[in-house]
Structure formats: C-alpha cells, structure tokens
C-alpha cells in the first residue's frame with residue numbers, strides 16, 4: 006500500500022473513532038489540549054509534544070483553524086506510526102522529506118474533515134471543475150484548502166488545483182495530484198496576460214489550453230472567478 010493510502014486510512018480511522026470532529030475532539034483524540042494564540046508570521050499552528058499542547062493562530066478564520074488543527078493531529082499520528090515513518094524515511098531525505106511529510110499531513114487533514122466518498126460523489130456528478138472548490142467548502146463547512154487538496158488527490162485526470170486572489174493576482178494555495186510534479190508556491194504571481202488574471206479582471210470563467218507557470222507540458226485549464234478569488238483546475242494533457 007502506498008504512503009498516501011496509509012495516510013488516508015489513518016485519517017479515516019481517526020474520523021470514525023472521534024466524530025463529530027469538533028476542535029476539542031480533534032485535539033482530545035491524541036490526548037492534547039488546544040490553545041489559540043499569536044504565532045510568528047506565516048505560521049498557522051504548532052504542536053508542543055512535551056506539553057501535549059496544540060497552538061493555533063488566533064487570527065485565522067475558524068475553518069482554516071480547524072484544518073490547521075487536523076494537520077497538527079496528522080503530524081502526531083504519522084510520528085507514532087512506525088511502519089509509515091520508516092517507509093517515509095526510506096523513500097525521502099532532506100527537504101524532499103519535509104515537503105512530503107507536509108503534503109501527507111495536509112492530505113490526511115483534508116480526509117478527516119471532508120470524506121473521500123463525498124468528493125468522489127461530487128466529481129461523478131459535476132466533473133473535475135474548480136466550481137467544486139467553493140461548493141464543497143460551503144456544503145461541508147470546511148476551508149477551501151481542504152476542498153483543493155481533496156480534488157487534486159481524487160480527480161480522475163492528474164491535475165493541479167489552486168485558488169488565487171488579491172491584486173496583483175497571486176497564489177493563495179495549491180495542491181497537485183501525486184503523479185504531477187507541478188507545484189506553484191504560495192504567493193507566486195502571474196503574467197498580466199495569464200488566463201487566471203483575465204478571469205479575475207473580467208469575472209468570466211476561462212477554458213483554455215495553456216502551460217502551467219514555471220512548468221513544461223500542456224494543460225487544459227478551467228478558471229472560475231467568484232467573489233474576490235479565482236479557482237482553477239489545470240488538467241494534464243500530455244505526460
């Protein structure tokens with residue numbers, strides 16, 4: 006079984022054992038307490054194992070706080086799963102290991118809060134569209150990050166899923182299918198002719214074949230502007 010499958014199973018077991026996953030129950034499941042405080046810039050949460058205490062950034066929106074909390078719980082669960090941990094260390098080192106661990110914690114956190122079956126059902130009904138990001142987030146009361154991770158993981162065609170916002174437009178959050186290398190860093194900007202910028206400025210959805218900024222290969226892009234944000238799915242057309 007792949008690392009990702011094992012992480013999904015860990016998350017599913019945790020959800021079943023501790024539902025409903027209120028913040029207190031999420032932290033309590035690993036015997037931790039929860040406190041809301043100010044953390045250094047760019048940090049949303051942290052776990053202090055010696056104190057059995059999870060700290061969450063108090064100014065984050067509540068849904069984002071819940072996602073961060075689930076992420077910290079995943080760190081704990083992975084840390085205490087010897088098989089998973091040794092496989093992770095066998096297959097990755099250095100920075101790649103760090104990145105992989107963060108991605109796995111995100112994946113597990115998303116699965117805890119938004120069950121895979123719900124995502125599969127929505128994909129079956131509406132296809133792999135960025136419209137599902139705000140829809141799933143609203144319907145299941147999860148942060149949009151959670152919906153993005155779940156769609157990138159479960160979309161039938163390997164794709165990169167993201168949301169962007171602000172002016173000039175920049176990436177808020179992105180996730181990609183395990184078979185894709187494409188990673189767009191948080192804060193990355195776009196060329197002024199980029200279809201995402203066009204979607205943001207005109208308020209019109211864009212369907213276009215394009216390249217992913219900083220990556221090779223051709224993608225089929227659907228960009229969906231809503232409110233102050235643009236949601237996008239880049240589906241890979243060529244390996």
Ligand SMILES: [Zn+2]
Nearest residue numbers: 076080107110
């Ligand atoms: Zn982390």
